[in-house]
Every structure is written in structure tokens, then in C-alpha cells.
Amino acid sequence: MSRPDSGATGTIGSHEDAIAAVGGGVIAAQGFVSAALHCGIKAGDALDLAVIAADRTVAAAGIFTTNLAQAPPVRLCRQHLAETGGRARAIVVNSGCANACTGAAGEAAAARMAAETAAALGCPPTNVLVASTGVIGVALPMDRLVPGIRRAVAGLGRNTGHETARAIMTTDTFPKEHAVRVTSARGAFTVGGIAKGAGMIEPNMATMLAFLTTDAAVPPALLDRALRESARDTFNAITVDGDGSTNDSVLVLASGATGVEIDKDLYPILLAGMRAVSLELALDVVRGGEGATKLVTVRVHDAASGDDARRVARTIANSLLVKTAVHGADPNWGRIVAASGRAGVAFEIAQATVHVGGVLLFERGVPHDDASPLAEQHLQGTDVRIEVGLGTGGGQEATVWTCDLSAEYVRINGEYRT
Amino acid sequence: MSRPDSGATGTIGSHEDAIAAVGGGVIAAQGFVSAALHCGIKAGDALDLAVIAADRTVAAAGIFTTNLAQAPPVRLCRQHLAETGGRARAIVVNSGCANACTGAAGEAAAARMAAETAAALGCPPTNVLVASTGVIGVALPMDRLVPGIRRAVAGLGRNTGHETARAIMTTDTFPKEHAVRVTSARGAFTVGGIAKGAGMIEPNMATMLAFLTTDAAVPPALLDRALRESARDTFNAITVDGDGSTNDSVLVLASGATGVEIDKDLYPILLAGMRAVSLELALDVVRGGEGATKLVTVRVHDAASGDDARRVARTIANSLLVKTAVHGADPNWGRIVAASGRAGVAFEIAQATVHVGGVLLFERGVPHDDASPLAEQHLQGTDVRIEVGLGTGGGQEATVWTCDLSAEYVRINGEYRT
Numbered sequence: 001m002s003r004p005d006s007g008a009t010g011t012i013g014s015h016e017d018a019i020a021a022v023g024g025g026v027i028a029a030q031g032f033v034s035a036a037l038h039c040g041i042k043a044g045d046a047l048d049l050a051v052i053a054a055d056r057t058v059a060a061a062g063i064f065t066t067n068l069a070q071a072p073p074v075r076l077c078r079q080h081l082a083e084t085g086g087r088a089r090a091i092v093v094n095s096g097c098a099n100a101c102t103g104a105a106g107e108a109a110a111a112r113m114a115a116e117t118a119a120a121l122g123c124p125p126t127n128v129l130v131a132s133t134g135v136i137g138v139a140l141p142m143d144r145l146v147p148g149i150r151r152a153v154a155g156l157g158r159n160t161g162h163e164t165a166r167a168i169m170t171t172d173t174f175p176k177e178h179a180v181r182v183t184s185a186r187g188a189f190t191v192g193g194i195a196k197g198a199g200m201i202e203p204n205m206a207t208m209l210a211f212l213t214t215d216a217a218v219p220p221a222l223l224d225r226a227l228r229e230s231a232r233d234t235f236n237a238i239t240v241d242g243d244g245s246t247n248d249s250v251l252v253l254a255s256g257a258t259g260v261e262i263d264k265d266l267y268p269i270l271l272a273g274m275r276a277v278s279l280e281l282a283l284d285v286v287r288g289g290e291g292a293t294k295l296v297t298v299r300v301h302d303a304a305s306g307d308d309a310r311r312v313a314r315t316i317a318n319s320l321l322v323k324t325a326v327h328g329a330d331p332n333w334g335r336i337v338a339a340s341g342r343a344g345v346a347f348e349i350a351q352a353t354v355h356v357g358g359v360l361l362f363e364r365g366v367p368h369d370d371a372s373p374l375a376e377q378h379l380q381g382t383d384v385r386i387e388v389g390l391g392t393g394g395g396q397e398a399t400v401w402t403c404d405l406s407a408e409y410v411r412i413n414g415e416y417r418t
Numbered sequence: 419m420s421r422p423d424s425g426a427t428g429t430i431g432s433h434e435d436a437i438a439a440v441g442g443g444v445i446a447a448q449g450f451v452s453a454a455l456h457c458g459i460k461a462g463d464a465l466d467l468a469v470i471a472a473d474r475t476v477a478a479a480g481i482f483t484t485n486l487a488q489a490p491p492v493r494l495c496r497q498h499l500a501e502t503g504g505r506a507r508a509i510v511v512n513s514g515c516a517n518a519c520t521g522a523a524g525e526a527a528a529a530r531m532a533a534e535t536a537a538a539l540g541c542p543p544t545n546v547l548v549a550s551t552g553v554i555g556v557a558l559p560m561d562r563l564v565p566g567i568r569r570a571v572a573g574l575g576r577n578t579g580h581e582t583a584r585a586i587m588t589t590d591t592f593p594k595e596h597a598v599r600v601t602s603a604r605g606a607f608t609v610g611g612i613a614k615g616a617g618m619i620e621p622n623m624a625t626m627l628a629f630l631t632t633d634a635a636v637p638p639a640l641l642d643r644a645l646r647e648s649a650r651d652t653f654n655a656i657t658v659d660g661d662g663s664t665n666d667s668v669l670v671l672a673s674g675a676t677g678v679e680i681d682k683d684l685y686p687i688l689l690a691g692m693r694a695v696s697l698e699l700a701l702d703v704v705r706g707g708e709g710a711t712k713l714v715t716v717r718v719h720d721a722a723s724g725d726d727a728r729r730v731a732r733t734i735a736n737s738l739l740v741k742t743a744v745h746g747a748d749p750n751w752g753r754i755v756a757a758s759g760r761a762g763v764a765f766e767i768a769q770a771t772v773h774v775g776g777v778l779l780f781e782r783g784v785p786h787d788d789a790s791p792l793a794e795q796h797l798q799g800t801d802v803r804i805e806v807g808l809g810t811g812g813g814q815e816a817t818v819w820t821c822d823l824s825a826e827y828v829r830i831n832g833e834y835r836t
Contacts, residue, residue, distance in 0.1 A: 069759030069767045101755055101767070103783035136752030137785040241738040246756050320659040320738070320823075321831055328832035334554030337519055338664050341487030349487045349519070365521035367555040405738075405832070407825035414742035414823070 015272035018183045025161035025177030028192035029215035031055050031255030033156040036167035039148025041096035041134070041141060047167035049145065051117060051152040052211055053090035057127050058255045059217075060088035061224035063231055065248035071100035072110040073130040074249055080114070080126045086220025089127040091211055091251055092117040092149060095168050095196070099132040099140050100246040109140045116146050120153035131209050131249050133196060134170055165194040168209055172197045172288050178280040182216075182273035189216040189260045191273040195281035197240075197288040210235060210250045210281055216270055217256030222263075226271050227252050234278035237310070238401045239317050240289035241409070250278075286401050291409030294382050296326055300340075301397035302353075302389040308345035309398035312390060315343035316400075323405035326384055331375035333361040340388050351391025358385065433690035436601045443579035443595030446610035447633035449473050449673025451574040454585035457566025459514035459552070459559060465585035467563070469535060469570040470629055471508035475545050476673045477635075478506035479642035481649055483666035489518035490528040491548040492667060498532070498544045504638025507545040509629055509669055510535040510567060513586050513614070517550040517558050518664040527558045534564050538571035549627050549667050551614060552588055583612040586627055590615045590706050596698040600634075600691035607634040607678045609691040613699035615658075615706040628653060628668045628699055634688055635674030640681075644689050645670050652696035655728070656819045657735050658707035659827070668696075704819050709827030712802050714744055718758075719815035720771075720807040726763035727816035730808060733761035734818075741823035744802055749793035751779040758806050769809025776803065 027034050034052045042048040062081055064074045080088070092113050099106050114128040121128075132140070165175035179192030195210035218226070227250065235250055252274070262270045287295050298317045303309035316322055319339040325332040333354040340347055354362040357378025359371045378384065384404075445452050452470045460466040480499055482492045498506070510531050517524050532546040539546075550558070583593035597610030613628035636644070645668065653668055670692070680688045705713050716735045721727035734740055737757040743750035751772040758765055772780040775796025777789045796802065802822075 065760075067756060067759040068765040069755050101752060101780065101783065101785065103768075136756070137780075137787070246752075246759065320827075324828050324832035326832075327828065330832070334519060334664075337487050338485060338554070341485040341664065342483075347486040350521075362519065362555075365519060365524075367519065369555070405828060407828040407832075409738075410742050410745065410823060410825040410828060413739055414744075414746035414748070414825075 015269055018269060019180045019273060019276050022179050022181045022190065024179050024192055025165050026052055026192050026194040026211055026213055027158060027161045027164070028179035029190040029213045029255060031215050031257030032213050032253070033158055034160045034164040035152040035155040035157065036160055036163035037148060037152055037155070040144035041094055047163060048096045049094050049148045049152055050164045050167040051090055051092050051149070051156060052164060052213070053121060053156055054253055054255050057087050057089045057123060058253050059220045059223045060086055060129065060251065060253050061220065061227045062129065062249060062251045063227055065245055067246055069101065069246045071098055071132065071247045072102065072106040073099055073132045074247060076110045076114060077129045077249060077251070080129060083126045086224060087127060088129050088253060089121055089123040090117055091129045091131065093131040093168055093209065094140070094145060095170050096134040097132060097138050097140050098134045098136050098247050100136045102137065102139055105139060109142060112142060113145065113149065116149045117153060120150050129251050131247070133168065133209055133247055136246065168194060168196045170196065174288060176281050176284040176288070178277050180273055180276050182269060184260060184266050184269045186266060187258060187260045189214060189258045191277045193277045193281055195285055197285045208245065208248045208285060212252040212274065212277060214254045215257040216254055216260045216262050218254040218262045218270065222267060223252060223254050226267065226274050230271055230274040230278050233399070234275060234282040237399060238282045238286050239314060240286060240403060283401060286403050289403040290412045291406040292403030293406055294326060294384050294404040296384045296386065296402045296404060297399060298402065299387045299397060299399045300390065301387065302392060302394060303396045304346045304392045304394035306396045306398055309396050310400065311345050312340050312343040312388065313398050313400035315339050316386065316388065317402035320405060323402065326379060327404035327406050329376055329379035331356050331361055331372045331379060333367065336386060336388060337362060340390065346390065346392045348391035353389040355387040433687055436687060437598045437691060437694050440597050440599045440608065442597050442610055443583050444470055444610050444612040444629055444631055445576060445579045445582070446597030447608040447631045447673060449633050449675030450631050451576055452578045452582040453570040453573040453575065454578055454581035455566060455570055455573070458562035459512055465581060466514045467512050467566045467570055468582045468585040469508055469510050469567070469574060470582060470631070471539060471574055472671055472673050475505050475507045475541060476671050477638045477641045478504055478547065478669065478671050479638065479645045480547065480667060480669045481645055483663055485664055487519070487664045489516055489550065489665045490520065490524040491517055491550045492665060494528045494532060495547045495667060495669070498547060501544045504642060505545060506547050506671060507539055507541040508535055509547045509549065511549040511586055511627065512558070512563060513588050514552040515550060515556055515558050516552045516554050516665050518554045520555065520557055523557060527560055530560060531563065531567065534567045535571060538568050547669050549665070551586065551627055551665055554664065586612060586614045588614065592706060594699050594702040594706065596695050598691055598694050600687060602678060602684050602687045604684060605676060605678045607632060607676045609695045611695045611699055613703055615703045626663065626666045626703060630670040630692065630695060632672045633675040634672055634678045634680050636672040636680045636688065640685060641670060641672050644685065644692050648689055648692040648696050651817070652693060652700040655817060656700045656704050657732060658704060658821060701819060704821050707821040708830045709824040710821030711824055712744060712800050712822040714802045714804065714820045714822060715817060716820065717803070717805045717815060717817045718808065719805065720810055720812060721814045722764045722810045722812035724814045724816055727814050728818065729763050730758050730761040730806065731816050731818035733757050734804065734806065735820035738823060741820065744797060745822035745824050747794055747797035749774050749779055749790045749797060751785065754804060754806060755780060758808065764808065764810045766809035771807035773805040
């Protein structure tokens, strides 16, 4: 039995010593303020509106859902970032209503959210980024949202990180925030962020949102590159149920308040900091997946390319048969082999290996069923590791994170009615 | 509200008048015999071995799983059909053990099954096709299988269609058999068949198998073409959970016993007969899907190409959020739009439409929520229709069938342990 070295934190890279967790979430970095309040979209007095603002217009970047049914706020953000060349002053976000599949009225509502926030802050509307999450196909209540935006901007402050994380939740079971202090050769800077889950927990409910900030000084083009690169192995390497949403957005603002200027030399350390925050938030999204009882790390190695490895890892992570086997603590390597074989990339079963929790269960076409009890013991925990060697001799690898599939998922999404 | 004309039988084509259902299953056609018995792979006295044989060596064709983790019987069938140029005398099939992921010993076991059947029938081993279904990663008990094959060949007869359908079941909840009499310009012929489900009902259990026979006279190349073409809109248009197996095989034998010779002119009527049998068997596989309570017909139209339409239909059919919504009778068009948008093909949300049970729920970016109760009523039935217009102006369409996703699926695949 071999125990390959791996784990959830394995992809952050080689800058771990320079990175330390700190409090403060999305406004841990200097140069940012936020506000969160209840404006009347959600029932009761639940927080449903937040504004995250920089002290001045700063570098900004965004990545968005690849779904062709994109919600109006997603289209607006793309347009604003293109027009400004990657500059923004603030993010305005509401929960409880996704403003998706709402037609021309929805486009106007998203534009109005940006315009009202901009008017209150005294900046051009194109410097405001907009996000919405919640029910699809319902119009935003602008009569409540507009006064809420004015109150939020008037109340912007520095002690509001945790409320801001709560204000973007829909039916997430816990808020998701993380921040790190990064020590670079030119001084320290901070990266922080918040996220809400891909938990489509109420019928019609969608969206993964994440907002990051940093007080490093980063040119927009480099910030855009760092966001794309850090998301690849974090936000883009998780899956709860394979259903991408109409509203998924990850936005980042860089205030430069520390004066630490990121150039080619410091790029790797910025990337490491953004990855650390993004990975923690992404794993929290999976941990909070609907009905989830286990975090599952799927590492595929010995692939002909990184893309091949990612594709197999994603196929395994989305396999209902694998996810239900994990839920039932069944060391069912046959389902893992079958999922690997149908991913559409090079796979040599005669040279392939499957480990569960470091326990070798299948090697070169032959099962190691005597090891099943050890693997079953691992599967009874809440942090499950699956590793597959594709046997191609290619040496490339990738990791994807998912959760198990429980009867509770079906109950939440099928039996719990609107 | 518009009610587009469609339904499960819509793809059989324009020869419905010439086709009538008959009994007899896989040996309804003349020139075939079969036997089914318990040889000792399954517990108790459950049927676990079958032989389907033609009176002489006849035209044959096969299509197989695209999974790269192919089981030894699949590789053997491919090799035999290539060596003979599409000729076979018999199919030997066992249930209870898939002979998959069994290495070199598994290859030898599959070859031995062919050799023993051939010896008993007096034909070359390359004229025998082999299939296995059941647990993955376990060796076939050849000491019980070999005497079983000899007994089966000795007992071949004409009154055994129903037992043969039962002998290929694993934990299918019902046997699947269908046969039709086809009236052509040159006389009548019969097409019959049996199938077993993609119900991976026991952990480690896999495989969809189907075996067809006809007493038309069909040249091997034409039979191969007809099998591929008829499978496209039937066996290849169903999905239970998106997990393709290591053993999936569809085989066809054509005895020519009626003397009705199929050429270019009669090809369409042969195709119609094969499609009719294949569609009925394929829909039975979905109806028997694990935990299934509803048959769901997903028709995608107004696509730029047939492949685009198929891809969107398959994405919708495999969406966990759509399948759970259907299970809960929730007319959740938002999930259907979101699944359509992420299929990776042209989709114009501003022109798109969604019907559920013929009820228009979403049109040109705007919901028709007043129609929800009507759609919900439809969803409470067991035969659900979802139709999506992609709004591309392309005019192409495709249909895919699936089942709902129930908590029972999770229980069967996760909580029911080996």
C-alpha cells in the first residue's frame, strides 16, 4: 500500500511561510469600507443588501459564469469592466432575488443599482459592479432597494466584515469569509474575501458569488490575470452538483493602500495570497453544499495533460454513483474506474491506480479487496481523498473538490417546495 | 399557451402502420433458439446464464460502451466481429458477475465462454459473442459457468423467450422484452429483443445490455448501419444518471429465415422495425432506472444542429436540479433555462421557450408564472414532457429520455451496502 502525498492545501504553492490568516474578511485590506443591511427583499429582518467600497476608484477584475443564460448584473459587470479598462469604486450586491431571466426590465434594474450607488458615492456608474443572488425569474423590488442603497452608502464603515459576509447568503448554512496577510520582499499586504455557496438550497435559488479585496497596488491587467489564474485551481475546481448558474461572479478590487507595488517579480506572491483566500472560500462553498456531509478531494495524476487530469477529476467529482458511494462509505473503486474511463481522455486501465484515503484499492487491472476495510474507515470521516493515476506516463495532475450526494440533497431540491 | 405536438413515440418515423407488436421477445424471429438456466453465479436458484443461438452462422453487428475501461467481453466481441466481418452463430451471456476490471484472467475467462459455447454448437469460437453483467472486479466462477454453458446449449428451444429476458437481469425490477412484426413490400419479417437496465442497483453493479434478432436477410454492413442508426435515437438517447458502464453492449443477429432480403429500398422499413423494438426496450430501461418514479421526455427544438439539440437535451436530462424538481413536481423552468445555457451550444435566451407538459412557462426572457399550477398538475403524473426551444432559428431537434432523481436512488446506491 502506498500513500501518495496530497491534500486539500496542496495547490497553494510554495509561499506558505509568507502567508498567515487574519480576521476582517472582505475589508481586512486597507482602503476598503463596507455596509450591510436589511432593505426588504428577504422576509423578516435578514440582511439582504451590501456595498463594498474603496476609498477611491481602484483596479478591478471579474470572472463570470460561462452559462449563456447570463443574468443582467453579470452582463452589466462585463460591460463596466470593459468600458473602464478594469477600474471600479464599489460593488453593490443584494440577496433574495437573482434578477435572472427578467428580460429588459431586469437589465434596467441592474443599471439602476449601479447608478444609485454611484450617485451616493459620487463616481460614474461604470465604476460600480453589481451582483444579485436568490430566486430566478422575479423582479427586484426597486422601491425598497433604492432607499436601501442610499442608507448603505451613508453607513459605510470598517467594522462590518462579518455582516457583509452574512448579507450575501441565501440559504447558505454559514457565512464564508477569509483573509490573509502576505509578506513580500517589498512589505506586507492583505488579501481578503467573502463568498456565498452554490447551494441551490431553495428551489429556483442559484449562484456562487465571491468578492475579494487587496491593498497591494496591482495594475488592472495583472489583477485580471491573477484572478483568472487563482480561480482555476480554486473556484473553478469545485462542483456541488455540476449545475452552473446564471449569476456566478468572482470580483476583485485592489486598493494599493499599502503601496506594495505588484510587478512581474512579486506576481507569484500575490497569486499565492489570492489562491489561499480563494481556496478557503471555495472549500467552504463545497462544505456548505446542499445536503453535504463530506468534503471530497479528487486528485488525478499521471495524466497526459493538466486539462486531461482536470476533466477526469471533474467527471469523478460529478458522478452520482461515486458521490452516493462516498456518502454510504462504500470503497467502491469500480465506480471510480468507470467514471475515469468515460471522461473522454487518455486512460490506460492496465496501468491505472485508485487510492481512497491513501489506501491502494486497484492497480494494473487488479483489485486489492483486502484493503477495503481500511478505505471504508477513511470514508466514514468527513474529509475524503480519492486519487486516480491514469497510467498514461504523462506526469500531469489536477485536483477538484466536491461533496457527497445525500438523500437530504434530493429532499432539499425536490421535496421542499416553493 | 401553445401545445407543441410531441411524445415518446415521435421518433419511430413514418412506418407505424407497417409495424405491429407481437410476443416472443428475443426469439420471436424465425431461425433462433435460446436457453436460460441457473448455473450458480447468483444466489439461490435465480437464472444467471443464457444462450441465444441462430440455426446457422448469420449476419451480426454490435455497438459497445465508449468507456475506455472496457470489460473483457466487450473487447472480445469487437475482436470477433472484426475477424468474421460481421458473422455470428450465438450470444452467450451471464448475469451476476460483470467480468470487468479483472485483468488477464478476465480476458481468458471471456475467451473460454466463447470457446465452450462454440464447441457445444460445433462452430468456430469467433462466431460466438459474449456478454457479462453484474459485480465489477470479481472473477467468473468458471467451474460452474462451463457446465452451465454445456447444459444451456443442450437445452436450446423455442419456448424460452421470457426466461431469457429474466436471465440477463441483475437487480432490474422487471424483465424487458419486445418484438414487432414488420410488413414490407417483399413480405413480413420480425424484429425482437431483450434488454437489461442501466440500473446500477447494487453497489458495483453496472451495464446496459440489449440483444436483438431479426429473420430478415440483411448483409452485415447494412445490419451494422441499421444498428448504429437505430441506437442513436433510442439506446443512445437515454440516461439514468450519466454514468456509462464498462460493459454496455447492444448486439443484433439477422437469420434471414423469412427470405425477405433487405437492400437499399427496404432499409427504411428494417430501420423502423429495429427502432420500434429498441425504443421500447430503451424506455423500459429508463422506467426501471433505480429509484425512478417518472419517465421524462426531454425534447429540444429550434437548435442550430441535431447534435446541438442532443447536447442540450442530454444536459437537461442529466441535471440533478432538473431531475429533483421533476421528482418534487416543481415546474421550475429556471433550472431548465440554466441547464440549457450551460450546455455549450448556441442558445438565445431572448428567443427561448420552455414548455412543461405542453404548458408554456418561459418565453423570450419572461416567465409565465400564472401557468405554473397547470404544469405542476402535469408533473404529478408519471409521464413527464419537457420541451425547450433554443431560439436560434435553426429548426433542428432531438429527444432524450431520463427519469427523475429520488431519495430512493441515493438510498439504493449509497446506503445499501455490499
